[in-house]
Amino acid sequence: MTKVIQVKPPRVFSDLKPWLQNHYQDLPKRLQSVAVFAMHNPDVIALNTIASISEQVGVTPSTMVRFAKSIGYLGFSDMQMVFQESMRHVPQPYSERLNSMQRSADTEQTVLSHFTQAASESIARLEHNVDASALLKASEQLAQARVVYIAGQGRAEPVVAYLHYTLVKLGVQSVVLSGMPHSMADKARMLKEDDVLLAISFSPYTANTRELVDICLANNTNVVALTDSTLSPIARGDDFHLEVLEEEVSGFRGLSATMCLALCLAVETGRVRAELDKAVK
Amino acid sequence: MTKVIQVKPPRVFSDLKPWLQNHYQDLPKRLQSVAVFAMHNPDVIALNTIASISEQVGVTPSTMVRFAKSIGYLGFSDMQMVFQESMRHVPQPYSERLNSMQRSADTEQTVLSHFTQAASESIARLEHNVDASALLKASEQLAQARVVYIAGQGRAEPVVAYLHYTLVKLGVQSVVLSGMPHSMADKARMLKEDDVLLAISFSPYTANTRELVDICLANNTNVVALTDSTLSPIARGDDFHLEVLEEEVSGFRGLSATMCLALCLAVETGRVRAELDKAVK
DNA sequence: TTACATTTGGAATATTTATTTCAAAAATAA
DNA sequence: TTATTTTTGAAATAAATATTCCAAATGTAA
Incomplete structure (x- = not known):
């Protein structure tokens, strides 16, 4: 029993984090699992019982206690307090998020908060604007394809x-x-x-992608387009296109909303494909 | 014993609040005290024991239990869950994730909204958790580099x-x-x-990227890491690392928050570089 | 006032939850 | 390989926590 005895365990969560970083490598396998879980789900540690947590981590309750002790705490409960303290005043009750968003608008913002806000707005707009049936149709097109060819340049x-x-x-x-x-x-x-051609293109539209779409349409090959405007040269009446517009911050456009839509499109395609496969059997 | 028997107690905090407003007048004196306290200090109800809370309110533990029952809960513990749920960063308890996903499978709109919500959550957490000084240090490292080499695989x-x-x-x-x-x-x-090596890696961590980081650190080459956990094998005490954690939706992790952080890092790097260039002149 | 119902606090009880102990398993060194 | 240390899980134990019960207090209607 040569435990990593820590006389003065981190009493606040923000100190615990770097402590774990430094000692992570030296911990036994199971204790590492706990460490990873704890850093990823501090709220679970704060609010659940040792039995429920240990089950989620995939270890026994004893291991949880050992983990706490290896850091220097008196026991699991002692460590849990630190996690609880970290979420006492911090979390905004969901409904008040918007308020705090607007409130922070006047105060000085960090560079990061500018970008996160732009990303949030873009995502909110995406949710509001996206045409559900267009998404479904696009997914169906992709699901029916033998091979999906994907094209896009630059951003x-x-x-x-x-x-x-x-x-x-x-x-x-x-x-x-x-x-x-x-x-x-x-x-x-x-x-x-x-x-099926899956073409992604944003302003300024590259000639290459545009050309590719043109040729495919001329050949009667189906095209699914993902773009930032229905006025984009690659969006046409006779194809399936999805639109996503990213908020701009001092000349820079992110990809947060776009990635969200892309994931959604892919997952939907997978789902439709699975249904088709089932129907064939 | 003609208690205010409520067959269906509010299961979410946002419903409990108006419920108490409506029934406040009909409650006995002590129960009113509890109601006021609970609405003003939901975090205390969520995190403390019945003994500690009742002392803070100035009533006996029995009163706390009675309060919970008068609303319709099975007991104090049952009510406490609602308060705990309201302060979780991750909105749904693990077990309910699958259900909610299956429920949403029937309408397309909600599939998207699940992903947008996860993206928003991730971005909100990013804004809250990111260490501003770590971001600045990482940017400075990249700005000073002659060439930035970027590595990362898979997601x-x-x-x-x-x-x-x-x-x-x-x-x-x-x-x-x-x-x-x-x-x-x-x-x-x-x-x-x-x-400088700019390494991006997410769980499950690919051996290649990890190896590259190891070699660079051994050669005293500076490494800036972007990862989903400070406990990731590519995050170490002697490098500069940034952390971003994406919310998972039925097994899929997006990249919305990650892209936001990436843009931020790049822009900051550009800004610092511009300052350095100016200083040289 | 009395009779009755409601509310409240305190103590006993039941339940849950954390902790310790110990033996088996796994890892490490010789 | 064997010997030794470390790690781990399961069960027993200890601690804490919530809940129930009952009597006292308070309030209400006759």
Whole structure:
């Protein structure tokens, strides 16, 4: 029993965090699990019983007590107080979030808060504006595709990467077109009748993506577009397009709302695909 | 014993508040005291024991139990849960997550709203939790670098792409390491003394990125890490790391908050760089 | 006033919850 | 490999916490 004996355990949560960072590597496996869980879910530690927490972490109650003691606390209850204290006055009861948002508008803001606020607004607008049936139709198109080809450049590239990653994880075959060193015409030729082009493009619209969409539409290949404006050159009457507009902060546009929509689109596609598969059987 | 028997007590705090307003007049004197106290100090009700609370209110423990029962709860503990739920950062208790997801599966609008809500939560938490000085230090590191090398795989790849895109636009020379078909050791060799590695990694942490960080730290190359936990293997005492945690929706984690932080980091880097350039002149 | 109902506090009880103990398992060193 | 230390889980124990019960106090209607 050569425990990591700490004479003076961190009495406030903000001190506990760095303490765990420094000692994490030296902790036994189970104690590491607890540490990770505690840092990710401080509210659970604060509000639940040792039995309920240990079950969520996947360890025994004894381990929870050991964890607390290894830091230097008298026991689990002693440590729990620190977690409870950390959430005493901090949390805004959900309804008051908006108020605090507006209140903070006049006071001086950090750079980060500018961006978080812009992101929140963009997401709120996305939720409000998005056409549910358009989302469903787009998902259906993608779900029916043999292969989904994804294209997008510049600021859209992270979105392409994310959609590719998520779709593949969901078992939807997809290929990133942007990275390939072919001409647009060559790329378009890769798309067969039952494939779908998923094009992402934001202002200023790159000619490449636009060209690709044009060729595909001319070939009667289905196109699903994700863009920042229905007036965008890649959004047309005869395709399926989704719109998301990011709030601008001193010339910079984020991708928070866009990523949210992208995830939603991918998950919906996965769900529709799963339904189709079931129907076939 | 003609108690105010309520068959269906308010299950959420926001419903309890108006309930008490309506029934306040009909309550006995002591129960009124409890009601006033509870509305003014919900956090105390949520976090303390019945003995401690009743002492603060100036009543006996029995009165607390009676109060809870008069509203319709099974007992004090039952009522306490409602108060606890109101101060959780994560809105739903684990067990109810699946239900809510299945419920939402019928209408498309709510699928999106689940994701937007998760995104908003994540961004709110980011704003609240991020260490401003850590952000500044990380930006300074990146600003001083001759070249910023960016690494990250899987879910981190979109973040890599976005940081690369934004940094380049801001005039900060940066190179994406992930795409290169070199060994980690070879990649690490590319980094000179005055370069910085910007590593992005989320659970489950890929061995590659971790290895790269290890080599760089061994070579005394500065590392700035962006991760979902300060306990992640790529976060260490001797580097500069930023933390962002995305809320999960039925197994899917978005990137909304992460993208927000990435943009913020890039912009800050650009700003610091501009200041440095000015100082040189 | 008396008779009755309601409210309240205090103590006994039941229940829940944390802690300790100890033996088995796993890891480490020789 | 074996010996030794460390880590872990399960059960027993201790502590705490909530709840119930009952008698006293307070209020109310005749």
